[in-house]
Structure formats: structure tokens, C-alpha cells
Amino acid sequence: MPIFEYGDTEIDWLSKRDKRMAQAIERIGLIRRNTMPELFPALIRCIVDQQISTAAARTVNARILQLCGGQINAESLLAAGADNLQRCGTSMRKVQYMLGVAEAVQSGKLDLSAISAMDDAQVIRTLTDLKGIGIWTAEMLMIFSLGRPDVLSWGDLAIQRGMMRLYNHKDLPRERFERYRRRYSPYGSTASLYLWAISAQQNSVS
Incomplete structure (x- = not known):
């Protein structure tokens, strides 16, 4: 089954833009998520x-x-x-x-x-x-399905949880979320993969 494609370009960009995201990427490694191109x-x-x-x-x-x-x-x-x-x-x-x-x-x-x-x-x-x-x-x-590179969903609660954990926030106003979205752009989809992973780790511990 095909996977969401990303690599050094996306990782290097996110790592240079955000120190905590860089640490998370280093800790988690490459993420393989299946896609549905049809x-x-x-x-x-x-x-x-x-x-x-x-x-x-x-x-x-x-x-x-x-x-x-x-x-x-x-x-x-x-x-x-x-x-x-x-x-x-x-x-x-x-x-x-x-x-x-x-x-x-x-x-x-x-x-x-x-x-x-x-x-x-x-x-x-x-x-x-x-x-x-x-x-x-x-x-x-x-x-x-479309492989768009810059999608970070405000409506995704797991992404919100992952973001709050990564930056030690107790809440996440929309304005703060949008600030991170701009920081990750144009590779918000890759950032989403890591925020989901961070949220899943949090849930497995709690």
C-alpha cells in the first residue's frame, strides 16, 4: 500500500524552524502512514x-x-x-x-x-x-488521498493534544494554533504526522 511521501526536505525545514519539533522528529524517526490515492x-x-x-x-x-x-x-x-x-x-x-x-x-x-x-x-x-x-x-x-503537503487541521483533536504536549501548553487558542501552522508551512502535513504520533504516545502513557 502506498504511504505519505516526505523526506529530508520536509524534515530539515521543520527542524530549522522549530527546535521542539526537531527534537520530536529525532526521537520518533521516520513515520510511515498509508494513503488511499483513489x-x-x-x-x-x-x-x-x-x-x-x-x-x-x-x-x-x-x-x-x-x-x-x-x-x-x-x-x-x-x-x-x-x-x-x-x-x-x-x-x-x-x-x-x-x-x-x-x-x-x-x-x-x-x-x-x-x-x-x-x-x-x-x-x-x-x-x-x-x-x-x-x-x-x-x-x-x-x-x-491527494498528497497535499501543507494541511494542519484545527478540527483534529489529536493534533491539538500533540501540539499542547509538544509545547507544554494547557490550552490552545486558535490564534496560537495558527501561529504554529504558519511556522510549519509549507510542510504542515508532515508536521501533522508528528503531532499525531506525539498525541498517541501521550495516550499510551496516560
Whole structure:
């Protein structure tokens, strides 16, 4: 499975810009995070994964993949039908979101091939026009499907926790968060990987 690509350029930039981030990078080492370059199945997975455990999400996604004959696209999802999709273990509300995405693609209302040419703000506007896709989900798709280099999500609580731990802050006002975002730019996505790792370490200790 492909991984999010970064290397010396991103590490050197972040390390020179921020001493504490440099120490974290040195301690944690290279992070390998899987990506989903195919945007349609990634959208469907994001809808399924909302507000359920990782184990439950894995089970539901595997069932949907099997139901769709091993390939999740607009045609196979619409052919599966709402009732069969719900029997995979997800809510009818999520099923309607998934079918809405499939219908938008099939009708041409949503051109997934055009999204890669959009700037980040346009990507967020386009994806959040879809029911079931919020800003955080769009930002995760930007990192893990589109490979965008400069995404740092204010709406991600794990990133906020990692940032507070890294800098020993008891709270994180939006203004402070934005200051760090500017510091990490243009490699906010790589910084996100390390902040997630820092947050996970914190949770494993607590």
C-alpha cells in the first residue's frame, strides 16, 4: 500500500524552524502512514469511519468491499443498493451519504478527476458540498488521498493534544494554533504526522 511521501526536505525545514519539533522528529524517526490515492473509495471509507471504532470500521469497510465485488466505485455502490449497504453494519444515514456521493459522480455533478488541479481552498469547498463530508474529513482526504503537503487541521483533536504536549501548553487558542501552522508551512502535513504520533504516545502513557 502506498504511504505519505516526505523526506529530508520536509524534515530539515521543520527542524530549522522549530527546535521542539526537531527534537520530536529525532526521537520518533521516520513515520510511515498509508494513503488511499483513489479518491472515491477514500470518500466512502471516511463516511463509514465517522464516530465508530477502528475495529468496527474495518469490518464494515471489508463487507462493503466484498458486496461491491472487490472494487468500490460509483457504479458498484449504486448497484449494491441501500438495503444491502445497511446490512454491512452501517446506518441508513451514512448509506444515504455514500449513495449521494455515488450519484454526484455518476451524474457528472462531481468530477473527481478535476479535484487534483484545485487549490486547497477549492478542494475543501468542493468536498464539503457533499452531505456527510465536513472540513476535517476533507482535510484528511487532502493529506491521504491527494498528497497535499501543507494541511494542519484545527478540527483534529489529536493534533491539538500533540501540539499542547509538544509545547507544554494547557490550552490552545486558535490564534496560537495558527501561529504554529504558519511556522510549519509549507510542510504542515508532515508536521501533522508528528503531532499525531506525539498525541498517541501521550495516550499510551496516560
